[in-house]
Structures are given as structure tokens and as C-alpha cells.
Amino acid sequence: MTVRHSTDVVVVGGGQAGLAAGYHLRRQRLDFVILDADPTPGGSWQHMWDSLHLFSPAEHSSLPGRLMPAQTGETYPSTGHVVDYLADYEKRYDLPVQHSTSVDAVRRGAGRLLVEADSETWRARAVISATGTWSRPFLPALPGRSAFTGEQLHTVSYRSPADFTGQRVIVVGGGNSGAQIAADLALDGHVEVTWVTQRPPRFLPDDIDGRALFDVATARRRALDAGRSDTGGVASLGDIVAVPPVRAARDAGLLTAKPVFSRLTADGVQWPDGSHTGADTIIWCTGFRPALAHLAPLNLRGARGHIPTDGTRALGEPRLHLLGYGDWTGPASATLIGVGRPARNAVGEIAHLLRS
Template sequence: MTAAEQHRQVVVIGGGQAGLAAGYYLRRAGLDFAILDANHAPGGAWQHYWDSLRLFSPAEYSSLPGRPMPHQRGATYPDARHVAAYLAAYEDRYQLPVHRPVHVTGVERTPDHLTVHTDTDADTWHAQAVVFATGSWRRPFVPAVPGREQFTGRQLHTTGYRTAADFAGQRVAVVGGGNSGAQIAADLTAVADTRWVTRRPPRFLPDSVDGRALFELATHQVRAHAAGETHTGVASLGDIVVTAPVRAARDHGLLTAHPMFDRLTATGPAWPDGTTWDCDTIIWCTGFRPDLAATRPLGLHRTNGRIPTDGTRTLEDPRIHLLGYGNWTGPASATLIGVGRTAAEQLRTLLG
């Protein structure tokens, strides 16, 4: 074995909330494993979120297995910095073997093991199982709107937004009818001429609903589906959690959605009826795609863009697991509270 080859029973790709939850159970089971994280610092995607972002749930409903998230002083719903600090402390508390920054370029399989290639000096890892826990932050999605290349103003995705002060005095179009779009539009209304644009009329959840109820609803929905039963789930209630800033902007009439434009001109959006709106900036709050580029050398088949799984285990190769990508890899597994339950079930599969 050379210095550039590392052998482990399990390699976890991604050191955010899903990777740490996997690490917690792998450590408890006494397995030899490594976590490879592309970030330069702990905290997963939370270290990159905008300043005003807050969780949808109180700290006690946002914890990874084994260690409750502490309350943030003066805040019922913790902010992103608090979550990033919690993940860093969690990693340290359990002495999880995280290697960073390590960018995984691809995973290949042989009958005997899986080979993980990276762009670092320790560029090759061999494992009996690989857990993909990369999330989606590095794969922002922007729709192919005609004229996007012609717009002469600034365009950025949710990933590039930090604080409303950066847009003071501007005219800003915020595109996207989900939580990110609503929160960022609400954030901007105090300092910028803001136009919120959505593909369909936004649907606000009841003001009393937060992440606690959403987690339970998502769990019941997936379990009912697995049992062949019908469950209306979260979608029947709405799409947007009414956080305090969103509620304030909505109640003051500042969060009125406009229909989606059909093209962009050099100066801003244009609608089918001929209406135009000149603006300085467009912020695309249009979601993400799973960051699974490293699976390409594996040649795994996809159905409707997803790699088929049984729980977290891919159907084509039981040595390969996907953790934290949403309900298709475990009920509410893209959430802090939900990923722990899925990680525990994944360990049972690995040991089985």
C-alpha cells in the first residue's frame, strides 16, 4: 500500500449533516471508515447560507443523533451560523474522521471493492461500501429562460445571496415560489424595490405549522406509500413555511407574487402580455439537483433522473448508498432531524 492509497470498510462522501449522521452510527458500530468533505471548514452547506436564514423548527427538533442542538440565545428558531457551529461541535465531540478539503472526482467498482478517486495527494481510497452524502448545495438549478444571456444586470442563485444590504436601493426580481424565494423576497423588501415572481400562486402553510409538523407529515406520507396506502402529505397543506419575517412582509402587503415571465431582455423580465420590468438584479431561488456527479463512472441507471434505491441502498449495487437526498432515500432525510433515523436504518443494512 502506497501513501496515496487508503483502505477503509466504509467511505462516506460528504461531511455535512448526512455525512455526520452516518459517521455517528458507523463509529458506534466500530467500523473502520473515513468521511471525505469538499468544504474547507466544518458546517456543511449551513456555513454558506444567507445571514437572515433561520430553521423552521426549534433547536430540540433539529438535532442529529446522540447530541441535542443547544438553544440559541434569544431565538426560538436557530440561524444558519448556529447550525454550522453545532455541526462543527458534533464532529469534534464524536471525533469523526473527516478529511477536508477533499473533492471526490469519481467512484469505480470492481467485484472486490469500490475505488474512490479524489483530487488530493491521498487520491485513492478503497472501501467495501460507499455512502454518498453530498447533498445538493453544489448543484444549483437555474431554468433555461429565453434571453437569459442578454440580461445586462447581475444574476445570482440562492447560493450567492448573503445579505439584503448588498442590494440596497436596487430593483431586484426574486424568482421562485418556495421557501428560499419567500424568505429572500421578504428580506429584501425593507431595502430594495422587490418583485417576487413565481410559476404558480404561492401557497403559504398555516401559520401554526413549522418543521416539527412537516417532519411528521413527510414520515407518515412515505410510510403510507410503502404500505400501498394513500396519504395526502405536506403538499396538501402548502409549500411555504411562514417564518416571522415572511409573516411580517406578507401581512404588510409586501410579499405579493407576480406570475412567471416568459423571457428576459437586456434590462429585465418580459411577460407574454408585453409587460416589462427593468431591474438591476435577478436572484434565482429555483432549487437544486442532487450532487451525484461522482457516481457517473459507476454507470448506475436512473429512473426519472433518480438512481433507484431500496431505502438508502442502490438497487444495482448494494455496496453503494445514497443518504440525505430527500424522501426517495428516506423519510425527511434531507432534514437535520430526519437524516438520523435514515442513517440508523442504513447502518442496519450495511451490517446485514
Template sequence: MKPAVMVIGGGQAGLATGFYLRRAGLVPGEDFVILDAADRPGGAWARMWPTLRTFSPTQYSSLPGWMMPPWTQDSGYPLAAHVVDYLTRYEQRYELAVRRNVSVRSVTRGDHGLLRVTSDRGEWLAEQVVSATGTWSRPFVPAYPGTFGGRQLHTAQYRQASDFTGERVLIVGGGNSAAQILAEVSRVAETTWATLRPPRFLPDDVDGRALFEIATRRHRARQLGEPDKGGVSGLGDIVMVDSVREARDRDVLHARKPFAQLVERGVRWDDGSESSFDTIIWCTGFRPALGHLTALGLRGPEGRIPTNGTQAVKESRLHLIGYGDWTGPASATLIGAGRTARELIRSLSIE
């Protein structure tokens, strides 16, 4: 089988790409194939902790073609399960024929100007490959000297606050995940928050809608050669969802500078003092899951593949989507993935 386009990854970015491929006249499962390593729909959302919420209302958290159904359970933004249900039905609605439990091992250059996609379920040759594997499968934990004898886990492994009842918990990281997890865990445990710099909270009325528009304006300015007026980082890092605002009201959103090293019972701070902890939760982000592209030899600074838009600079048949702003404005968000996918399809010259 030789599809025109192979899409690697069946999460939000892969589904948005599939939508536009289908709209361009390509037949799912024949002209283009979406491969996904997971055994169920939902992408990374299906593996996130249940109490995680989106940063925007449903109309600003939707993929192209079909708006996410309204969230009516409470006054907050949708929970992860609502997003999973939406992505599951979206996949079915557009009959995208995602092939699951397929782990792609490598993408290499094949004969006759094609790319070869090798997986644990067989091989395909394609004219174009879209990589949409995201970052969730590559959690990042910074290296610190010393050894900690307690429990350690990453954001990717966090499930519920009750797992830490009565414990002393250190939460490391200054982003949205850290703030939301701190807000939950601080209700049942004694928490300490360590960040590289003082946490910067967005105004209460700023959410994902504003963040996406800011990222889009900045991207357009760069394309037009206009002065860069800065991105969302100028406003802050942490969206004030309901749980974080509640934690602020409880006066628990206090952070201290990073520790110097790990010790058996906890950490040693820069001033030489030590604090004991039962658990460390690393909310320190993720790295792009690009191992399947290693053989193409495209990696640049910081492990990224240099791109022009979504197209790899050194391999015109390869596109990347959903890894962050370097593959499209806010392309790692639901609404951003859709808008980036539209531009991606245009660059494939099939629309």
C-alpha cells in the same frame, strides 16, 4: 488502506451516518472514513446566508446522540451560524475524524468486490460507499430565452439584503428560500416576485416538526402498501417563519406568473409588457450532486439514482442519503438525516 465504509460528504447527513457507524463499533478514520470537499465543518449551512433560519426549534433540528443547544438570542428559530457551531462541535464530540479539502472525483467498481473512491488526495478501496454530498454545490437556474444585462445570482450566492439597497429586484421561485429572501430584500429595495404557481403558505402554527412527521407517515404508508394520502405539499410550500410573517404584515407577499423571456433591462411578461430590473435572484432550487457516481452508470429518470430505501437498486454496495425524500423521509433535513442514517446502517448489516 481499505476501510469497510467510505462516506463522501461531511455535512449533516455524513455526520449522522458517522455517528451510527461509530455506535455500531466501527473506528472513525480506520473502519470508516468521512471525506469532505470543504475546508471547514458545517456542510451547506456554512455557505448559506447568515440570516437564514431553521424551520423548527432546536429539539427538532438535531442529529442523533446530542441535541442542538437551545437558541436563546431571540424568540425565533436558530440562525445558520448556530447550526454551523452545532455541527462543528458534534463532529468533535464524536471524534469522527473527517478528512477535509478532499474532492472526490469518481466512484468506480474495483477488484475483489470492492468500490474504488478516487479523489484529488488519493484513492481508497471500500466494501461500502455512502454518498452524502447533498445539493448545495449544484444550483439550478431554468433556461429562458433572451439575455439580461443586469446582475444575476442564485440563492447559493445570496449573502445580505443590503447588497440590493435602492435597486429593482426580481425574485424568482416559490419556495422557502424565495420567501425569506423576499422578506429581507423588500425592506431595502423595490421587489417583484415571480412564481410558477401562486405561493402556498403553511398555517402559522405549522413548522418543520409537522412537516417531518407528515413525510414519515407517508413513507410508512407506502412501505405498507396503504393508500397515499398525500404529503406536505397538500398543506403548502412556505413555512411562516417570523421574517415571512412580518413581510405578510407589510403586504409584500404578492407573486405574479412567470415571465416569457429575458430582455436587456429586465423581463418581458406573457402579455407583452416589460419590467426593468437591476438584479434577478434565482431561488429555483438545486439538483443532487452526483457527478462522482457517473462512472457507475446508475442514473435514472430526472437524473436520480433509483434506490430501495438508501441502497442503489443497481449497485448494492452504494447508499445515498440527504438528497431528498427519495433517499429517506425528509433526509435533507437535520432530524430526517439522523433517522435515515439509522436505517442506512441497519441495511449495511454491521449493527
């Protein structure tokens, strides 16, 4: 039996973006619910690898209204500290998060958007989609991938070097996750690591952290909005933030990347020159795609798979806002500190729409 509810706004996703939206919805005194697939608070942070730390100090990694407290003995907070902060945030602002609730579809109904979640349907005047990307890992279609008989996993399944003791591991990916996981394994000393990148690694200057990256991303967005030339944003500086473990592994000569292999074989990889390297495990640190399958019934996707937006508002459906998916839905909106402003703007537009 389907249970039907009605509300002003349904927020899909209870991670950092969903909570930031909830904060501003509460301030606007709108009726809303946050539907989150995870059984416990913390969003994707509760699923990340053990050694991961933020790029920025706590005071520069906060959601609107509540500074993240510093973590004793740490300049850059651990993921566990972030999870505790998000759980406290949810409780502090009494946000109506319904956990263990997976949203299957958002459809147009009679004057409302219908949000179908498990055995419930919510009739909403507006929807904020804040599902992020963590649930949709991307794996490249490289030759021989199905022939490899060892273990293959994505960033989402990596936890610690202890799981690979004595193994030959190939880490694929030249972004932050690839560099950090390669460094994590290499510094352990009990894993034989080969790091593979599509192009030579580009490390950001050692003094650059999340604070500077947010400023750079914001400056780029302001330049584009003002019609000035594209500054290139964060990508103009490099691909990899040199957090302490990455710097340590790099300076010790443990982060020398090889170009991408030509194919996988049953027991390893073959390089363009015909040589072969054996491997027990391949870790694909090859990024993510926006988790937007629940929006498919609205038929909003453009040619490149993204839903065209004006800020956070979907061009084809003004009652829908997309929050926290990256710069295309707000500068630095996929970060803790960066999601606050687009969340405020999205909720402001929704409040105006519902009251006009």
C-alpha cells in the same frame, strides 16, 4: 503520485447526513473515513444567507445522539448556531472527517469500490454518498436569459439586502428560499423587489413548523410502505413555511407574487401582456439537483436522473447507499431531524453486508 488507502466505509460528504452516518458507523465499530470538500465543518449551512433561521426549535433539529442546544434569545436557531452545533458534533464523536477533499469519482475495483479524491484513492467495502444538493443549483432555461445584462445569481450566492441597496431586484421562485429572500429584501426597505412565482404562492398555516412537517412526511412514508393511498405529504399543505419574516412581509402586503414573465430582456423582463419591468439583478431561487456526478462511473442513473434505491441502498450496487437527498432516500432525510433514521438504517445494512 497517488496515495492508496483501505477502509470498510467511505462517506462522501461531511454535512449533516455524513455526520449522522459517521455517528452510526462509530457505534457499529466499523473502520471509516468521511471525505468533505469544505475546508471547515458545517456543511452547506456555512454558505447560506445571513438572516436564515431553521423552521424548528433547536430540540427538534438535532442529529442522533446529541440534542442541539437552544440559542439564547432565539426560538428558531440561526445558521451560525447550526454550524457551531455541527462542528461540535464532529469533534464530540471524534469523527474522522478529512476536510478540503473533493471526491471526483467512485468506481468498481477488484472486490472493492474505489473512491478517487484529489491525489488519493480509497479502497472501500462500501460507500455512503451524502453530498446533498447545495453544490448543484438549478437554473431554468427561460427565453432571453443570456440577453440580460444585469447581474444574475442563484440562492447559493445570496447573502444580505445590503448587497442590493438602491437596486431593482426580481426574485424568481415560489418555494421557501424564494419567499424568504423576497421577504428579506422587501423588509429592508432599500430595495425595489418584484417576486415572481410559477403558480400562486401557497403558504402553510402559520402554526406549522418543521416539527409538524417531519411528522407529516413520516406519516406519508409509512402509508406508502403499508400500501395505503398517498396522503400527499408536505406538498398537500403548501409550499412555503410561514416563518416570522415571511409572515411579517406577507401581512404588510410586501409579498404579492406575479406570474412568471415571458422572457428576459437586456435590462429587465417582459410580461405576457407585452409590458416591461426594469431590473438590475435577477435572483433565481429555483432549487437544486442531487450532486451525484462522482457516481457517474457506476452507471446507476435511471430515466429521470435519480439512482433507483430501496430505502437508501442503490438497486444496481448494493455496496452503495445514498443519504440525505430528499424523500426518495428516506422521509425528511434532507433535514437535520429527519436524517437520523435513514442513516441508522443505511449503516445497519452495511454492517450486515460486511459481516455476512
